[in-house]
Every structure is written in C-alpha cells, then in structure tokens.
Amino acid sequence: MSKLRISIVQYLNTAPLVWGFTNGPLRGKYDLSFTVPSQCAEQLRTGNADVAIIPAIEYQRIDDLAILPDMAIASKKQVRSLLIIAKKPIEQVKSFALDASSRSTQALTRILCAEKWKIAPQFSEAPPDLGAMLNQADAALLIGDPALRISVGVEKESWPGAEGQTICQAATLGIASSGLVFIYDVVGEWRALTGLPAVLAVWAARREIATPELIADFLASRDFGLSRIAEICFDAARDLELPQRVLESYLRNNIDFSLDEENRRSLELYFAHAAKLALIPQAKPLEWAAKAEAVKL
Numbered sequence: 001m002s003k004l005r006i007s008i009v010q011y012l013n014t015a016p017l018v019w020g021f022t023n024g025p026l027r028g029k030y031d032l033s034f035t036v037p038s039q040c041a042e043q044l045r046t047g048n049a050d051v052a053i054i055p056a057i058e059y060q061r062i063d064d065l066a067i068l069p070d071m072a073i074a075s076k077k078q079v080r081s082l083l084i085i086a087k088k089p090i091e092q093v094k095s096f097a098l099d100a101s102s103r104s105t106q107a108l109t110r111i112l113c114a115e116k117w118k119i120a121p122q123f124s125e126a127p128p129d130l131g132a133m134l135n136q137a138d139a140a141l142l143i144g145d146p147a148l149r150i151s152v153g154v155e156k157e158s159w160p161g162a163e164g165q166t167i168c169q170a171a172t173l174g175i176a177s178s179g180l181v182f183i184y185d186v187v188g189e190w191r192a193l194t195g196l197p198a199v200l201a202v203w204a205a206r207r208e209i210a211t212p213e214l215i216a217d218f219l220a221s222r223d224f225g226l227s228r229i230a231e232i233c234f235d236a237a238r239d240l241e242l243p244q245r246v247l248e249s250y251l252r253n254n255i256d257f258s259l260d261e262e263n264r265r266s267l268e269l270y271f272a273h274a275a276k277l278a279l280i281p282q283a284k285p286l287e288w289a290a291k292a293e294a295v296k297l
Contacts, residue, residue: 020221
C-alpha cells in the first residue's frame, strides 16, 4: 500500500507541527513534500497530496475537505513574519504588490484595506522580491521567512510611527527608491480591527482520509515538535543565518499552534469578511475531522 502524501509549508513556523514526521518516531511513515503555502493548496486541490497544511482561506475554495482539529498556524497579537512594507503611510497607498506565495494573507490584506484603512488600491501578485515589488507598487505584502528576516533586521534601526506602524530608512532594507518605509504587522492590524487573533493555516484532508488514526499521528507530531523548539531553532539558525534565540522567541511568542475557541471564532469572522468582499462565494461552515476516543488504560 502506498504512503499517504503530505504537502508541507517550507517555512520555519510549520516545523514544530511536522517535526515528528521529519525527525521523530513517525519518520518514513508518510511521503513528504515541501513548498510555499499557495502550492500546498494547489497540491491538495489537484489530488497531488492527500493531506496539506493550507492557507486558511483555501478551506473555503476547495470542496470536500475536513480540518484536522486542535492544530493550526496562528498568531495571537504580532506575528513578525507577515509584513506590509510601504513607501508611504498605508492610508495613502494606491497600488499593492502581493506575495505570490500567499493566499490567506493576501485575503487578510484586502480585508484590512477595505475595512480598517478604507482604501481601494490596485492589487497585483509578485514574487517575494521586496525591491522589485516596491519598484512597481506603493506597498508590498511579504510573508514567511523572508518577512521574518526583515523584522529581525530592522529591530535596532527603526522607530515607532503612528499606531501599528514601524518606520525605518529604506536603505536599511537595501531599497533605493524611497527615503523611508512604513512597516505594518498584518496580525497586529487584524487584532486592532477585530480584537481577535489570526488563523493563517490549517491541516486539511479529504474527508475519507481524515481518520482518527491519521489525526492521532498529526497530534503526536505536533507534540513532539513543541517539546523540541530549541532543537528546531538550532538547525534553522544555520539555514536562515539568524540567531537561535530570535527564532526561539518567534516560535514561542509569535506563533500559536492551537485551534482554541478564540482562534475558531477568528476563523469564522475572517471567512465572513472574505465573503462580504467576494473573496470567496460564501462562508461555508467549518467541518472538523473526528478524533479517536481516548483509550482507557
């Protein structure tokens, strides 16, 4: 019997969820592939993956899915790896380059533009190259490890602006086309709008595949990874060329791996906003895969 295929986001924030599959007791049980969030969704949509960690918005765009319970990539207040970087204050932005790796955060950015900042910029997709993006647009959305690298890089050379805004010299980011840049944390802005955290990605599978046994493996992998954050960040520090302590702080303080009640409420509100803006046809209810009954020993 062939192994089930799992499509995994290649960013650091997913590593704790899959550490049991990549470095732990479940290693070799599944066929793993790694790519950007938008492509994880495409692999699940086209049948090239059986289970995938997908941008939350894609649950509404792919039929016949169940969400694996109690696991997510979410953030309670500030995420640091989903950034809007603009050449002018966000309320003045007329054009927006959106990271093509993204789906959930693209939708989140469109919601914030309409509902929080009351702007209607021209949107376009672009590869995650900040300099090129800001050459073609007033603002850029950047996600994942490239955005985290910017967050870390500007910490000592930036200052607070208006509420939710961080300002730094464009030259700090290697950008020659502007004097200053204005940086916004997407989750922080969503929190300011709604008072809720943001759920960015969920594990999803075709309903018939999402068995209690499968869910038990995914929960075990998550628990294994969350108990080994230091080990994960030791490896990642070398690959990302960032300090281990910074990466540990990011995974422990900026990323939330749960689907608690507050996160579920936020997910439903996010879908309602997306439907209002016609980013999805309508908000279908959340369908959860069933966990196994606890074994009595």
